Amino acid sequence: MNTALFAQLVTLSSSVVLLFGITLLWRRSLTAYIDAFRWQSLVLSVLFVLIGYYSNDPELYLVAVFFFALKVIVLPIYLRRLQARVKVVNEIEPYINIATSLILAGLLVLLAYAVTRPLVAVSTLPTRGGLPLAMGLIFVGLLVVVTRKKALTQIVGFLVMENGIALLAALGTYGVPFIIELGVFLDVLMGFLVMQVFVYHIYGTFESIDVNQLSELKH
Secondary structure, eight states: OOOHHHHHHHHHOOOOOHHHHHHHHHEEEEEHHHHHHHHHHHHHHHHHHHHHHHHOOHHHHHHHHIIIIIIIIOOOHHHHHHHHHHTBBBBSSSSSSSHHHHHHHHHHHHHHHHHHHHHHHHHOOOOGHHHHHHHHHHHHHHHHHHHHHBBHHHHHHHHHHHHHHHHOOOOOOOSOOHHHHHHHHHHHHHHHHHHHHHHHHHHHHSSSSSSSGGGGOOO
């Protein structure tokens, strides 16, 4: 595989990953949120394998395996169980409507290009073309977290944002040591379990996972 082809595949894969993130902003179904996260994680796993193959870094194969197991298999299963338990199907009334969310997402991607432009200009890595897309995914994930009311959709937004961080690390460093990625995966898993308990407490108290209900605790 020559460098030009590799660079094109990295940019294409990063674009697909970003598109799955933006999908969260125009879908209301929580099932669609989980599916988008799963497919996004699958593409990321393939991208890690691709980078590992081109850079001759076997550790990235292990990263891809752990990433696939955690984010394509384990977390989606837990998310579906959580959805079934709290009996929530759709994100009905987000803080910002779909049209405005998509416009903001486009502006955030443009901001990501502006922020990463100096880094891309000085980098010689063949993966540099995907850096703005990775940064854009982080921004989009953050947008999902702050504009959605349901705690479950906010969890998915957090996981998407973490995918953006993982993508940025892989592209910006040409792969990261396996032990570091393993630590990150464990942090993500622990964070998810804590958020799951948080959602159960919200549902048990208010029979809803709308975070607006937390304002009632002030009274």
